[in-house]
Amino acid sequence: MATGNIPPVEREDYLNKHYGVGSWLFTTDHKRIALLYLISITFFFFIGGFFALLIRLELLTPASDLVQADTYNKFFTQHGMVMVFFFLIPSIPATLGNFLVPMMIGAKDLAFPKINLLSWYLYIIGGIMMLHCMVTGGVDTGWTFYTPFSTAFTNTKIVEAGLAIFIAGFSSILTGLNFVVTIHRMRAPGMTWTRLPLFIWAHYATSIIQILGTPVVAITIVLVAAERALHLGIFDPKLGGDPLLFQHLFWFYSHPAVYIMILPSMGVVSEIISCFSRKRIFGYSFVALSSISIAVFGFLVWAHHMFVAGMSVYAALIFSLLSYSVAVPSAVKVFNWTATLYKGSIHYDAPMLYAFGFLGLFTIGGLTGLFLAALGIDVHVTDTYFVVAHFHYIMVGGALMGYLGGMHFWWPKISGRLYPEGWARLAALIVFIGFNLTFFPQFILGYLGMPRRYADYSHMPEFQILNVFSTAGATVLGVGYLLPMVYFLWSMRYGKPASDNPWNAAGLEWQTQSPPTTFNFPEEPVVTWEAYNYDEIDKGQKEVPQVVG
Amino acid sequence: MSTHSTSEHSKSPLTTYFAVWAALLLGTWLTYQASLLDLGRYNSAVALIIATTKALLVALFFMHLKGASEKLLKLVVVSTLFFLILLMALAMFDYGTRWFS
Amino acid sequence: MAAHTESHNPALLHHFATEEQQRNSASFGMWIFLATEVMFFGGLFCAYLIYRRWYFGDFAAASTSINAKLGGANTAVLICSSLTVVLAIWAAQTSRRALLIGMLILTMLFGLTFLGIKGIEYADKFHEHHVPGASFSFDHEEIPGNPGHYANPNHAQIFFALYFIMTGLHALHMVIGLGIFTWLLWAAWKGRFTPEYHTPLEIGGLYWHFVDIVWIYLFPLLYLIDRHT
Numbered sequence: 077m078a079t080g081n082i083p084p085v086e087r088e089d090y091l092n093k094h095y096g097v098g099s100w101l102f103t104t105d106h107k108r109i110a111l112l113y114l115i116s117i118t119f120f121f122f123i124g125g126f127f128a129l130l131i132r133l134e135l136l137t138p139a140s141d142l143v144q145a146d147t148y149n150k151f152f153t154q155h156g157m158v159m160v161f162f163f164l165i166p167s168i169p170a171t172l173g174n175f176l177v178p179m180m181i182g183a184k185d186l187a188f189p190k191i192n193l194l195s196w197y198l199y200i201i202g203g204i205m206m207l208h209c210m211v212t213g214g215v216d217t218g219w220t221f222y223t224p225f226s227t228a229f230t231n232t233k234i235v236e237a238g239l240a241i242f243i244a245g246f247s248s249i250l251t252g253l254n255f256v257v258t259i260h261r262m263r264a265p266g267m268t269w270t271r272l273p274l275f276i277w278a279h280y281a282t283s284i285i286q287i288l289g290t291p292v293v294a295i296t297i298v299l300v301a302a303e304r305a306l307h308l309g310i311f312d313p314k315l316g317g318d319p320l321l322f323q324h325l326f327w328f329y330s331h332p333a334v335y336i337m338i339l340p341s342m343g344v345v346s347e348i349i350s351c352f353s354r355k356r357i358f359g360y361s362f363v364a365l366s367s368i369s370i371a372v373f374g375f376l377v378w379a380h381h382m383f384v385a386g387m388s389v390y391a392a393l394i395f396s397l398l399s400y401s402v403a404v405p406s407a408v409k410v411f412n413w414t415a416t417l418y419k420g421s422i423h424y425d426a427p428m429l430y431a432f433g434f435l436g437l438f439t440i441g442g443l444t445g446l447f448l449a450a451l452g453i454d455v456h457v458t459d460t461y462f463v464v465a466h467f468h469y470i471m472v473g474g475a476l477m478g479y480l481g482g483m484h485f486w487w488p489k490i491s492g493r494l495y496p497e498g499w500a501r502l503a504a505l506i507v508f509i510g511f512n513l514t515f516f517p518q519f520i521l522g523y524l525g526m527p528r529r530y531a532d533y534s535h536m537p538e539f540q541i542l543n544v545f546s547t548a549g550a551t552v553l554g555v556g557y558l559l560p561m562v563y564f565l566w567s568m569r570y571g572k573p574a575s576d577n578p579w580n581a582a583g584l585e586w587q588t589q590s591p592p593t594t595f596n597f598p599e600e601p602v603v604t605w606e607a608y609n610y611d612e613i614d615k616g617q618k619e620v621p622q623v624v625g
Numbered sequence: 626m627s628t629h630s631t632s633e634h635s636k637s638p639l640t641t642y643f644a645v646w647a648a649l650l651l652g653t654w655l656t657y658q659a660s661l662l663d664l665g666r667y668n669s670a671v672a673l674i675i676a677t678t679k680a681l682l683v684a685l686f687f688m689h690l691k692g693a694s695e696k697l698l699k700l701v702v703v704s705t706l707f708f709l710i711l712l713m714a715l716a717m718f719d720y721g722t723r724w725f726s
Numbered sequence: 727m728a729a730h731t732e733s734h735n736p737a738l739l740h741h742f743a744t745e746e747q748q749r750n751s752a753s754f755g756m757w758i759f760l761a762t763e764v765m766f767f768g769g770l771f772c773a774y775l776i777y778r779r780w781y782f783g784d785f786a787a788a789s790t791s792i793n794a795k796l797g798g799a800n801t802a803v804l805i806c807s808s809l810t811v812v813l814a815i816w817a818a819q820t821s822r823r824a825l826l827i828g829m830l831i832l833t834m835l836f837g838l839t840f841l842g843i844k845g846i847e848y849a850d851k852f853h854e855h856h857v858p859g860a861s862f863s864f865d866h867e868e869i870p871g872n873p874g875h876y877a878n879p880n881h882a883q884i885f886f887a888l889y890f891i892m893t894g895l896h897a898l899h900m901v902i903g904l905g906i907f908t909w910l911l912w913a914a915w916k917g918r919f920t921p922e923y924h925t926p927l928e929i930g931g932l933y934w935h936f937v938d939i940v941w942i943y944l945f946p947l948l949y950l951i952d953r954h955t
Contacts, residue, residue: 185741187751253758260697261751262742288708291762295769299891306859308887310773315880321776324716325769375708379719391719600743638816646809653801653945657794660950668954672946680939687812688935698757705761709768713775720776 156219182264202244252286266603278343341478353420430481437473462522488574513549
């Protein structure tokens with residue numbers, strides 16, 4: 077369906093406007109900053125993936141024979157820390173969000189371009205610090221660094237890792253701040269709230285969470301560092317402190333953080349499903365409001381991570397009830413996406429394959445969350461592989477699939493080139509198969525009782541076969557992830573040049589050239605049409621309404 | 626907001642500023658005096674009420690929240706406080722009910 | 727681009743359509759940043775409230791050992807500094823450059839006074855061995871209203887830990903505020919602010935008032951737990 081063009085005369089765009097390292101490192105162009113982020117987070121994705129590989133290798137056999145348990149603890153900790161803080165949280169907002177938010181609303185840039193660049197530098201500083209921490213000893217507490225182990229017992233580099241995350245957290249806060257101000261203040265004339273793409277609504281909701289939640293984990297890290305240095309007693313039961321206080325403060329951010337990771341992906345899915353069904357998203361306002369609801373409700377449920385930690389059982393009951401409620405807006409989205417497909421004209425290009433993958437896998441992940449929200453079930457499956465499978469279904473089967481789908485969908489806009497469709501569909505299939513082979517067995521393992529974070533399961537050797545399946549799946553998954561790296565890079569030189577709107581998609585970003593110029597639009601657009609006006613676009617192959625200058 | 630020339634106001638903002646300043650100092654003195662009285666469990670409540678009043682005066686008049694043309698800024702303030710209070714309330718609920726039964 | 731056909735204020739940045747959009751964005755951005763600061767301090771307030779409820783007597787004993795008069799004086803100092811900030815902005819709005827500069831200097835003097843008084847308090851705590859850590863000691867301190875009962879030193883240490891972290895973080899924000907106002911003073915001296923453009927003053931002012939509001943809560947919560955017995 078993607079249409080190419082006779083290669084145009086070399087037009088000026090944001091990529092060729094200035095050359096040289098300095099023009100990239102000191103840029104304030106949101107699109108260049110998005111690419112800087114893209115390179116950085118891809119790098120950290122492979123670091124996190126490397127640790128995942130080590131974990132899966134160790135778990136091939138029941139005994140802790142690849143590495144000692146202390147080292148294994150570092151593997152899963154660093155896998156988690158890198159993937160959560162240096163990949164998933166920035167992933168879509170810092171790359172696709174940075175690139176597209178101004179364009180989708182008809183603006184020349186974000187509200188604060190220099191702060192945007194600062195965000196990237198903070199991310200890089202935090203990332204370098206984290207890398208240094210990992211190669212000079214690492215951390216072994218789990219990415220959740222629970223007290224009092226992290227404050228009083230472990231000898232690993234907690235403070236350095238904490239500082240790295242603190243700094244990266246500021247990057248996240250500033251991105252969120254930038255998006256909220258931009259979306260409120262810089263919409264083009266006629267771009268009313270109800271004409272905004274759902275991608276924008278999703279990023280708005282994500283930004284609210286980044287703004288309100290991240291500072292709480294920041295102060296928690298400060299407290300942990302202080303406690304470690306001075307033995308203050310804030311989290312130490314021997315001195316009258318409460319370890320659960322750490323968990324309350326930590327999870328107050330870290331639960332909404334998972335919504336930071338999934339909401340942008342949901343925004344991407346809305347865009348893709350709409351385009352490749354040639355239909356307006358069913359129940360647009362419900363989907364838009366569900367993003368805000370998820371952001372709000374997401375703050376109400378944090379202690380469902382603490383059901384068996386020693387919390388009051390009455391509080392556990394309340395949080396269990398609230399956790400059921402947070403599933404509702406997510407379900408609203410899934411139903412609306414499905415309804416969008418009904419009587420749509422479905423096209424199976426790679427972005428759509430990823431969106432389908434998202435629909436199925438996110439649903440499974442979300443439903444298993446309900447299992448975990450039930451106190452009676454949670455008592456048995458908490459801290460087992462059931463939880464691990466649950467969150468990987470959402471984070472990898474959901475968020476990462478959405479990210480890949482979005483990268484494919486907007487690649488022509490970002491690079492001005494088409495990726496090879498055949499290879500992309502193959503990669504999507506490999507990812508889907510590899511993913512399920514990796515993580516479905518983990519649901520079974522958890523249900524049968526295999527604990528998480530154990531290097532040695534030799535007292536339960538019957539779990540080996542499922543672990544072997546899981547590791548095999550991880551290898552397949554790895555191939556699936558490497559393929560897009562290869563063909564995206566290939567396409568930058570050898571891919572067919574893309575037209576301005578190869579998908580004939582709705583949205584202001586498609587109405588400017590591919591790749592865009594530095595200031596996006598030749599003249600400020602004036603919007604007079606509703607979002608997802610595919611009926612108008614497709615009526616007799618009518619052109620997308622042109623921007624009125 | 627800031628581009629309004631002061632001649633458009635019926636009274637100079639200076640009067641408001643000095644009145645708020647005096648109220649804030651008075652509130653501080655009141656807080657201190659109230660703490661010297663034995664009000665039992667209401668000591669904390671009184672202190673917090675006075676503090677909140679002072680904070681509101683600063684926010685509304687010194688930070689110009691009262692004259693803000695859009696509701697947006699007030700929404701930001703209210704939402705932030707909502708989530709902060711949520712954190713405290715739900716955490717306190719845990720601590721307050723831990724040792725029932 | 728269309729916008730370049732009219733001349734515009736050099737202070738207008740390229741990606742904004744109008745000065746009003748730029749000013750509104752700056753102000754909104756600062757308010758959102760302050761929201762993050764509320765949550766940042768809020769985590770500490772949450773921890774403080776939980777432990778204060780748990781260990782009320784011990785916290786009361788610890789609280790009586792910090793100097794409420796100095797704390798109260800500092801509250802008054804900050805309130806005065808907030809006044810000088812709004813007066814500075816009014817001066818900019820009404821083209822009173824001398825007053826603007828005078829008020830900015832006065833604000834900074836108040837800020838330095840605040841830090842000075844804080845320094846005295848901290849020194850006192852240091853001498854009394856109330857700084858948490860290896861040299862901390864809080865033996866044989868009576869719980870107010872409960873004669874014969876003595877505060878648990880570990881619980882008192884938690885009070886002091888939170889006291890130093892909360893007031894220390896606040897003082898750090900004060901120092902940053904002084905840095906910001908140094909820049910504002912320099913810019914005012916250079917004549918950068920006019921009735922049409924004084925956005926940096928406004929957003930610097932917002933930050934300063936926020937720091938004042940945090941102290942407005944810190945003072946009663948930390949210093950005045952139980953002063954009546």
